[in-house]
Amino acid sequence: MILKIGGSAITIKDAKEPTIDEENLDRITQEVSKYNDDLIIVHGAGSYGHIYAQKFGIGDVIGNVNDHLYKLEGVCRTQASVQLLNYMVCTKLHEKGVPAIGIKPSSFIVTDNKRITLCDTEVIKRYVDNGFVPVLYGDAVLDYNDYMKYAIISGDQIIAYLAEQLKADRVILSSDVDGIYTDNPKTNPDAELLEVVTKDSEYVTTANNDQSDVTGGMSGKVKELLDLADKGIQSQIINAEVPGNIQLAVSGQKVKGTIIK
Numbered sequence: 001m002i003l004k005i006g007g008s009a010i011t012i013k014d015a016k017e018p019t020i021d022e023e024n025l026d027r028i029t030q031e032v033s034k035y036n037d038d039l040i041i042v043h044g045a046g047s048y049g050h051i052y053a054q055k056f057g058i059g060d061v062i063g064n065v066n067d068h069l070y071k072l073e074g075v076c077r078t079q080a081s082v083q084l085l086n087y088m089v090c091t092k093l094h095e096k097g098v099p100a101i102g103i104k105p106s107s108f109i110v111t112d113n114k115r116i117t118l119c120d121t122e123v124i125k126r127y128v129d130n131g132f133v134p135v136l137y138g139d140a141v142l143d144y145n146d147y148m149k150y151a152i153i154s155g156d157q158i159i160a161y162l163a164e165q166l167k168a169d170r171v172i173l174s175s176d177v178d179g180i181y182t183d184n185p186k187t188n189p190d191a192e193l194l195e196v197v198t199k200d201s202e203y204v205t206t207a208n209n210d211q212s213d214v215t216g217g218m219s220g221k222v223k224e225l226l227d228l229a230d231k232g233i234q235s236q237i238i239n240a241e242v243p244g245n246i247q248l249a250v251s252g253q254k255v256k257g258t259i260i261k
């Protein structure tokens with residue numbers, strides 16, 4: 001099973017500085033610890049990633065030499081920040097008895113035009129086979145495109161890639177909303193939850209004003225998951241902010257949310 005823990009659930013996404021949501025992290029890791037089978041966790045970067053990614057314009061076309069130096073600093077700062085979040089997530093998982101192994105995506109993933117191209121999943125698979133729980137995350141990576149050289153990969157792109165490569169049985173994404181709505185539920189009170197989404201479903205996604213997410217927010221998520229569904233792997237979006245949801249979902253019980261198929 002591949003479980004995504006949304007950056008919006010474990011960090012305060014609209015904070016000015018990288019800020020952890022201690023209460024949610026504690027509860028969510030406790031819920032995850034109830035699962036006893038093969039598991040890979042991917043978490044979003046939340047405020048630990050997008051603040052730096054946006055400030056330094058990672059993924060934008062690089063201008064002159066000075067701009068490149070600026071981008072180098074940006075990649076370093078983004079990587080260090082999201083690695084710190086990963087360390088905190090893994091430490092919390094250890095406290096709950098989960099054998100979590102933090103794996104740094106930028107150390108073995110290279111993108112081409114922002115899509116994962118180079119990525120050997122053998123190490124991840126071996127950790128799982130030995131009973132560990134690999135924990136990956138959204139990161140700043142090298143990109144083969146010489147005009148941009150670096151890119152941000154979302155946790156959502158990572159789960160879709162791993163799910164396909166490792167032939168996951170179940171893919172669960174948790175976020176700070178119940179699932180995919182007909183419109184952004186944070187700005188439109190009339191938005192209705194869609195229990196099932198396919199490539200023919202009709203819905204609108206908007207970015208939240210206070211959440212500058214460089215990886216596309218809900219629309220980026222749905223795109224990755226529809227591509228995955230196209231390859232025969234369905235996924236489920238649930239709300240990590242509702243206590244008990246993750247525990248129910250990982251144990252295979254019905255939870256309010258959206259199935260993408």
Ligand code: ADP
Pocket residue numbers: 005006007008009044046174175176177179180181182183184185186203204205206207208211213216217218219221
């Ligand atoms: P995460 O960080 O958990 O991966 P994102 O912040 O990237 O999640 O995306 C979730 C956000 O997408 C929600 O907070 C919600 O406000 C926004 N959103 C925009 N349009 C929609 C929609 N049609 N349905 C559900 N959420 C939406």
